[in-house]
Amino acid sequence: MSRLIPRTLPAWVLIILIAVLLVSQTTSFLIMSRDRLASSEIVDLYSLNERAFWLAKLLGPLNVDERKRISREIADSTVVVNLSTLPAINTNVSPSDKLAELEDILVSRLSRFDVVDARVRLDSPGPVDVSTTVVSDGNDDTGDVEEDLTEVARDFLKTERYTVSLQFKDGEWLNFVTPATPIGPILAPDSWPLYLIVGICVVVLAFWAVWRLAAPYQLLEAAVARLGADLNSPPIPERGGKDYRRAARALNEMQAKLQEYVEERELVAASLAHDLRTPVTRMRLRLALLRNSDLHTALAGDIGQIERTVQSVIDFAKLKISDEPAERLDFWSLVDAVADEYDEVILEPPQSEQPRLICCAPPVALGRCIKNIIENAVKYGGKARLAISYDPEWIALTVFDKGPGIPEADIEKVFRPCVRLEGSRNWTTGGSGLGLAIARNLIRNLGGDIVLANLSGGGLSATLTVPRSNA
Numbered sequence: 001m002s003r004l005i006p007r008t009l010p011a012w013v014l015i016i017l018i019a020v021l022l023v024s025q026t027t028s029f030l031i032m033s034r035d036r037l038a039s040s041e042i043v044d045l046y047s048l049n050e051r052a053f054w055l056a057k058l059l060g061p062l063n064v065d066e067r068k069r070i071s072r073e074i075a076d077s078t079v080v081v082n083l084s085t086l087p088a089i090n091t092n093v094s095p096s097d098k099l100a101e102l103e104d105i106l107v108s109r110l111s112r113f114d115v116v117d118a119r120v121r122l123d124s125p126g127p128v129d130v131s132t133t134v135v136s137d138g139n140d141d142t143g144d145v146e147e148d149l150t151e152v153a154r155d156f157l158k159t160e161r162y163t164v165s166l167q168f169k170d171g172e173w174l175n176f177v178t179p180a181t182p183i184g185p186i187l188a189p190d191s192w193p194l195y196l197i198v199g200i201c202v203v204v205l206a207f208w209a210v211w212r213l214a215a216p217y218q219l220l221e222a223a224v225a226r227l228g229a230d231l232n233s234p235p236i237p238e239r240g241g242k243d244y245r246r247a248a249r250a251l252n253e254m255q256a257k258l259q260e261y262v263e264e265r266e267l268v269a270a271s272l273a274h275d276l277r278t279p280v281t282r283m284r285l286r287l288a289l290l291r292n293s294d295l296h297t298a299l300a301g302d303i304g305q306i307e308r309t310v311q312s313v314i315d316f317a318k319l320k321i322s323d324e325p326a327e328r329l330d331f332w333s334l335v336d337a338v339a340d341e342y343d344e345v346i347l348e349p350p351q352s353e354q355p356r357l358i359c360c361a362p363p364v365a366l367g368r369c370i371k372n373i374i375e376n377a378v379k380y381g382g383k384a385r386l387a388i389s390y391d392p393e394w395i396a397l398t399v400f401d402k403g404p405g406i407p408e409a410d411i412e413k414v415f416r417p418c419v420r421l422e423g424s425r426n427w428t429t430g431g432s433g434l435g436l437a438i439a440r441n442l443i444r445n446l447g448g449d450i451v452l453a454n455l456s457g458g459g460l461s462a463t464l465t466v467p468r469s470n471a
Contacts, residue, residue, distance in 0.1 A: 010214040017206050029186050036183060044180045045102055048120070048162050051178060052106055055081065056166060059174060060113035067172070080177040087165035088175035089119040110166065117167035122180070125158050158182070216244040220251070227255055231262060280306055326446075328469060329366065331357040331395050332388060338370050339386055344378050347386045357388070357395050360469045361446045370397065372439040373450065373462045377401035381459060394448075395468050402459040411452050415440045439464075 006012055055074075059067045064083070071081040093099045099120045106118035159182040166174040223236040235252040238245050280303060287299050332350075339345045359366075377384035381401025389396045406414060415436050440450045448466040455461055 009217070010210050013210050013214070014206060017210070018203060021202065021206075032186055036186075040181050040183055044162065045098075047181075048164065048178060049102070049105065049109070051079075051176070052118070052164055052166060053109060055174060055176060056110045056113040056115050059083075060110075060115065060168060064170075064172060067174075071174075079179075082175050084173050084175060085171065087119060087167065087173045088163050088177075089121045089165045092119065093121065106164075106166070114169040115166050116169055117165075119165040121163045123161045123163055123177075125160055216240040217247075220244065220247055223248075223251060227251070231255070231259055276306070326360050326362050328358055328360055329363055331359050331397075331466070334363070334367060335370060335386060335388060335397055338367055338374060341371075342374060342378060342384070344383045345374055345386060346384070348388075350388070354390070357390055358469045359395055359466045361466060365442050366446065366466070369439045369442040369446075369450075370464065372436065373399050373464060376436060376439075377403070377460070377462065380404065390468060393468055394465050397464045399462045399464075400455065400459060401461075405454045405458065405460050406452060408454065411454075414452070415450075 006015065058074075059070060062070065067083050071083055075081045093103070099122065102120050103118045106120070107115065110118065160180045161177050162180060163177050164175070168174065219236065223233075226233045233255075235255060236248050238248045238252065240248075284300075284303050287303065336347055339347045374384055374386070377399045378401070381403035383402065385400040387398045387400070389398070436450070443450050443464055443466065446466055448464065450465075451463045453461050453463070
């Protein structure tokens with residue numbers, strides 16, 4: 001079920017919008033239905049009151065025979081009128097019923113026509129008398145109005161009926177039955193297609209509006225992700241809604257400050273490392289004046305270590321300020337050229353005939369990256385074995401060694417600058433702690449990555465991947 005729950009803001013906005021529309025439409029239909037019932041009932045009671053008034057006015061002054069003759073003439077398919085010595089309604093309604101109030105109104109209003117009692121009852125629909133039902137004769141000349149009238153007549157025969165009994169002073173009862181006004185559906189069958197079309201248009205318009213509203217924020221999210229991967233990515237355009245422009249401006253200002261912050265420290269590190277080379281060179285020149293001794297040898301080793309550390313710092317500082325252009329490179333040839341520099345490295349030949357593995361990268365930076373992971377394997381494993389694999393999108397170089405491996409909890413730590421798992425702080429066994437940091441930063445700037453993994457039989461594998469260029 002958790003997979004079915006939306007996790008994005010546009011999806012929730014759409015769900016809430018559609019839910020609000022459904023609730024509002026359903027509520028509107030319920031209110032309309034209630035109001036129609038109430039208004040129809042009032043109109044029916046008004047019509048009943050008027051019909052009773054005219055019947056009493058017409059039949060009240062007449063004798064019994066004339067009343068029966070006229071009552072037969074005024075009856076139709078929907079209104080039944082008869083005269084009897086007994087009322088059609090034998091029981092009175094409850095005093096709390098609104099029909100009781102109507103009975104009082106009828107007696108008060110019709111008393112001048114010799115009406116002394118009135119009874120009203122609402123009955124359920126009875127069986128339809130086919131003989132009195134208005135039907136169409138099937139003639140092709142039948143028009144829309146006639147068909148509508150026929151349909152309304154059928155509806156009147158199926159609806160509830162009001163039965164009214166009025167008693168005159170002479171004891172005779174006037175009984176008549178009149179139907180209640182039929183209540184049609186809020187949405188007629190002919191209206192459903194139009195309603196569905198309008199509903200679909202509203203939903204599509206909502207989708208479009210939410211997409212337009214959320215599109216700038218999706219661009220903002222992509223820009224933040226791109227900024228995390230590449231601090232020098234181009235700034236995002238500051239156009240759109242006011243809120244989005246503010247967020248974009250704040251993000252661009254943050255990026256500019258971060259770039260300035262990083263560049264300052266990179267330049268400081270590079271300048272400091274460069275300035276250290278001058279006194280180190282002087283120390284080496286002065287050391288050459290000393291005679292051969294154990295002190296001379298120890299000092300020479302220390303100065304060499306300082307020089308290598310300074311060079312590593314310079315290499316690390318130049319990662320972001322180097323402007324080396326990218327070129328199309330044959331990856332296999334580049335790896336083969338770097339591997340030839342080491343006697344302890346073996347490059348596995350391809351298993352079968354393979355296409356040229358072309359990538360687009362700065363050649364010096366990529367070569368330095370490959371060289372760093374190979375040197376790391378040789379330093380800790382003594383020997384290294386290289387294997388190249390590929391797929392339509394990526395080229396992968398895997399470096400295997402037989403070293404001690406790395407604890408699983410420390411695999412990501414070794415990519416941090418100046419982190420060495422070897423605790424003696426000796427250059428020969430631990431290095432400067434910048435090799436893997438330089439390699440990963442370089443390869444990530446090229447769109448690839450480096451991943452370390454312990455081998456089941458002992459040793460470590462370092463897999464370097466770069467995007468493949470098919471152009």
